[in-house]
Amino acid sequence: MTYGQSAAALRDALGRLLAAQRVRAALDGRDPRRELAGKLFTAGYSWDEIQRALGIGRELLREYHAAFRDDGRLSEGPRRTASEALEDGGFDVRPFADREANRQRAMRDAVALLVERGYEHQQIARAIGANDHTVLRYRRLLEADGWRPTVVTAAHALEEAGLEVPDRATTPRGAERSSAYRRLIAFLRGRGHEQQEIADTLGLNVATVRTYQRRLEVAGWTPDPRPDPREALAAHGIEIGPDPGELGDENREMVTFLTTRGYTQDEIAGAISLDRSSVAYHQSVLRSGGELPPRDAAPRVPIEQAIANLAIETPDRATPTQRVATAELIMRYRAEVIAYLAAVVDHSVEHRFASLAAGATDPTYRLRAALLELRDTGPRATAADLGTVQPIRAVDLWRQAAVAALAGRERDLPTTLTADQQAAALGDAVAVLRALVGLDERYAAARGWQRLPLTVSPGTETWALPAVVLDAAAWVTDHEGADFSIDRHGPLADDRRPGPPPATLAAAAGAMTQAAAYLAGESEPVKASVMRWLVDAQRRIAAYACHHARTLGLDDAVAVHEERYGRYADIDAALTDVAGTAGRETMAVVEIAGAVRILHHARRASEPALADLTTACQDLDRTIAQMLRVGAAGYYFQRTERLALDNLTGTVTRRTVPVHDPISGENNPGYAPGWIELERLAAPREVARSPEREAFTARVHALAADSLAVAQARNLALYPSDENRRVLADHTSAKVIAGLDELDVAGTAFAEARARLVGALAATNGTLAELGQRCGLEPGEIAWLIEPACGIDAEALTTVGVDRDGGELASDGGVSGSERTDGVDVPVFAVRSADGGFDGLEAGWDDLAEPPAFVGGSVADVEGPGL
Amino acid sequence: MSAHRDTGPREDRRREAYRTARSTLAALQATLPEFSTLSYTEVLLALEAATDLAVPAVVPVETYDHGSLYVQARTAVERLAEHGNRLGLELVLADLDAVWLDDVRTGGAGDLP
Known part of the structure; x- marks a missing residue:
């Protein structure tokens, strides 16, 4: 683990803790069940299920629901509208008024029909599912509209039934005719027609009809029961809708259906065309006990599983003793975190001030003093505290934070930090401390909780703790360039x-x-x-x-x-x-x-x-x-x-x-x-894997050694008494020969090390013109750069160049023991390494970061400005 | 940060949430008077510091209702906090709540007595 890992673990635990507390505090409630209920609402569970699963009352659930709705979070997710839900549930969603008007029209038709058919009021009432007062009321309404029942005559009844009266002229007297009469009389009497009417219709006299009836009765005939009025209604295509009571039931069923799925009263009222008070009425009836089971199945996941998935714990009601114990436990964890913060800040804050008053002007110093004072209050967490997984999630998050803090303090504390790394560490510490102060406010009302002190007073000063924290936060915000490479500190x-x-x-x-x-x-x-x-x-x-x-x-x-x-x-x-x-x-x-x-x-x-x-x-x-x-x-x-x-x-x-x-x-x-050689070993030359590889490598090595010897000899000639520069030139020659440096690089970096130019030239047998072309300078300027040290004639260098085979440079250049005359005291030694490991060093030593100003520098001007 | 982390639905959602948060915070700041001791901009800066996503362009908001803007901004930051620098974003939420409380207390005047 490194500093970055333990600090990140601490920050993550505290972040989760803050998130948990935020959810709890969302409704003033300190109650995680609100968030849970909301998630279950959106997941489509019914109110009853949620209520049972969470063990809370409907009132509280309604509050949660309202809060969720006000947050605008109910509309998220794949939730269907109330009307769609009703259609899913197989309900008829026509408006109530339409359905009621249809039903009344059907009732009037039915009453009219059945009265005309001569049915008793009681029979009609049973047929249309109403009571006889309703039938009477409809009859009166019909009569008020000018309706008069048309009486169904016996002849009409026969015609309707498809029965024929036997013709006396064609049908001979006898068994056939009397049986036909008997059948007709039985039919008509069964339909309730009077004997006189039957006699008139059939062309008989009443006595005959009566005789036929008596014979029928003797033979065991009883009048057929009249057909069920419902059949008559069905034959005429009249369908009575559900009666008002049933309609109300259906509405209530829909209200139940939607309520249990978490729809609001407004949504329900809109979906089934009722006003909101009716919905409220239905809901109140439901609440008083007349609940109907929902029609379709609940979501597939059982609600217990869903709650477990959401991982919001609902603590059992704790006793006051348990609450106090929990608060003390959390305070021990907090002490551990504060100890860590104090250690980090102690390492990353300059605290050697002349006096307390002088230090007190520095926010980071105040932070350090405050943390050191906070550190020494209260007991720390024991090993058992740190090792026991806590059942309550918030407490366990505290435990995780304390464990991370302990690990960080004992093993991963950064020791030597640059100023920027200190700023990064301080930023971490301030963020954690802000979280601690915020959590402290949340817990203020908890039983047994001791708040952080409002003021800290090291020595004679007294500072408000929140002000100290805010100042430090502002300081961190203002301090640009925090170096987070500190995250990699610490042993693995x-x-x-x-x-x-x-x-x-x-x-x-x-x-x-x-x-x-x-x-x-x-x-x-x-x-x-x-x-x-x-x-x-x-x-x-x-x-x-x-x-x-x-x-x-x-x-x-x-x-x-x-x-x-x-x-x-x-x-x-x-x-x-x-x-x-x-x-x-x-x-x-x-x-x-x-x-x-x-x-x-x-x-x-x-x-x-x-x-x-x-x-x-x-x-x-x-x-x-x-x-x-x-x-x-x-x-x-x-x-x-x-x-x-x-x-x-x-x-x-x-x-x-x-x-x-x-x-x-x-x-x-x-x-x-x-x-x-060591450097060459670490960065070996890439030689293609060929059969001649060995020979080639040997040749390259030999060539390098030869070249190096020649170049060193030349450098010695150039700098006979200037040891630093000669070493420098030797090294540069070696680098170029070893393939670690190039003339290009040397040229672009000419401003940093003029001796490098000499080395590079000596090593590559290059000319001043060539080098000048690479680095964009006149050959004369190059010559001027090199010349103060060795006094070579520029013209000679430009034309002749540096020859590998001999000491022309030494003899021709008239090497004198001239001391350095360019006013540069520090040896210029800034070979840019391939991996930049010494960049800092380089920057510190680089006295020639900018090209020297050329004052009248020309080819002919062999004396530099510093001479 | 490797390339595969920049794609995927979660990252898309995070970017969307970040854009929403920035847009609504900017709109909230626009509702304040010009000279104001309150500033949603500081919340915005804290949000930027706590988020590792690329800064998106601000888009116009649908409503200028103060309350809904606040709710939208807070919800967006909460969503960001689900997968990100938790502590930093929780502190951003605390900042936002503080500024919002002062904003409500001063009735939108933007200045503390």
Whole structure:
């Protein structure tokens, strides 16, 4: 875990906590069930289900619903309108008035028909589903409209039934005729016609009809029951709709249907064409017990599962004791977080002020003082507190925050920070502190909660805590350029398990990776003594790695580490008499020492681990080579012994005196080739895999060595007494020869290092005209740039150029012992490295960041302005 | 940030929410008088600092009703907070609520007594 990870975990936990509290506080309620209910509303669960699942009353649920509706959140999501929902439920959604008018028309028709048919009022009432008062009322209404019942005569009835009266003239008297009469009389009497009317219709006299009837009765005849009036109605196509009671029931059913699906009264009223008060009435009837079950099934997910999915906890009602205990627990977690903040701010705030009053003008100082004071109040969380998962989600979020804070404080605290990194850390701390203050306000009314103090008073001053926090927040906002590379600080979690590290190659590779990161992060070369230790350690590590590679049978890796061993052995020899007190000490030493120890004991090697180790070693090689290169200019010195003559006491004494000189090719010939070879090893030339590869590589190496020797000789001729510049020129020549630098780069960077030009020219056998063309200058200007140091004739350089085969430059240039006359004191040493590892250093040393102003500079003008 | 994180429906929703939040906050700021001690712009800046999305163009809002603008802005920031820098966006919400409370208390005059 790094600082960034623990800080991010803390911020995330507190963010979630704030979100949970925001939802709770949304309705004043501190009640998570509101949000839950709202989500269930939109998910389409019925009110009853939600009510049962959440264990709350309808009133509260209605409040939640209203709040949700007011937020405009009910309309989100795939929710159907009330009318669509009714259609889904199979309801008739015609307006009530239409349906009622239709129904009344049908009732009048039915009453008229059935009265004309001679049915009793009771029969009619039963047929049309009303009571006889209703039938009477309709009859009176019909009569008031001028309706008179048309009586159905017996003849009409016969005609309607398709029965014929036997013709007396054609039908002979006898059984056939009497049976026909008997049938007709039975039919008509069954329809309720009078005997007289029947007699008139059939052309008989009453006595005959009566006789027929009596005979029928004797034979067991009873009059047919009259047909069901409903059949008559159906025969005439009259359909009575549901009666008002039933219609009300259907409305109520629709209201129920929509209410349980969370539609509002307005929506319901709009959908079924009722006014809102009627809807409210129906709902009140429902509420008093007459509820109807919803028609269709609930959403597929059971509501318990849906609640679990939403993960909003609904705490059981806690006792006051439990509440106080919870508050105390949270306060312990809070103390842990505050301790972390205090530690971070303590590391990232300048606190060495002359006096408290002077410091008090700085918001960050006030923040630090306030946090240090807050830190010492109240007990911290115990291991049990931190390790026990809390059932209540908010409390568990507090726990997570405290765990992150503890991990950050104990393991990931950044120690050395730049000003920008301090600003980043401070920004994090202020955000967390704002969250703490906000949560403190939310919890103010909770039982057993002790608020953060309103004021802090370190020493004699007294500051309001919110003001301190706001000031710090404003300071962070104003402070541009926060450097979030701090997020990568801190050791990796895998490296710091308790106990000694396992003796595996992977652990060694991890340590070496860490060491490479440490070393690459140093802004200056390490001290000479540290460098010697580093080189020796690398030599030993190369030996170990070579051994493991050989065990694994990896020939490539064996070759790599054998060559590394040779290079480091050379450098080690070259560093024997190198000393210097300038530079840094680095944590990489600790890691590398650990790696050496592990490698000494490591038994089981694996190929990936060895590959990691090799990569880390090559990273280290690169950094070490850079440090050696930069170190020669002002950090590392060659220790030589010279004879000195003392004659203080009158007698001349000879003794040897140690003298520290800048490293040069003369006093330490192995130094420059050492780091150059190392650098070449770390950034190997890409040679195509061809059969002639070996030969080609050997040729290139030989050529490079030759070229380097020639170039160094030439540089020596150019700078016979100017050691710094000669070393510089040597290095630049070497870089160009090694393929790490080009004439182009040297040309564009000419302003930074004029000596580089000499080196580059010497190495490439280039002409001034060529170089001038590359960097866009006149050859004369180039000559002027170079000349003050060596006094070469510009014309000669331009025409002749620098010849590789000889010392023309030295002889022709009339090399004199002229000292530097350009007024630049600091040695210009700013070779731009490929990976930019020394950018900061470069910027600090670069005294010639801008091209020098040319005052009357021309080809003929061989004297620079500084002369 | 890799390319695949910039696509997908969630990112689209986040961008949409960000645009809504910015648009409504800008509209809220426009409802304030010219010289005002209150400022939704600071909320806007805090929102920018707490969001890693590209800053979208502000679009015209549908309503100039104060309350709905506030509700829309708050809802949009809440949606952003669901997948993002939680703490930062929660603090943005706190800022927005504070400014809104003052705005309501001063009745839209935009100046504290």
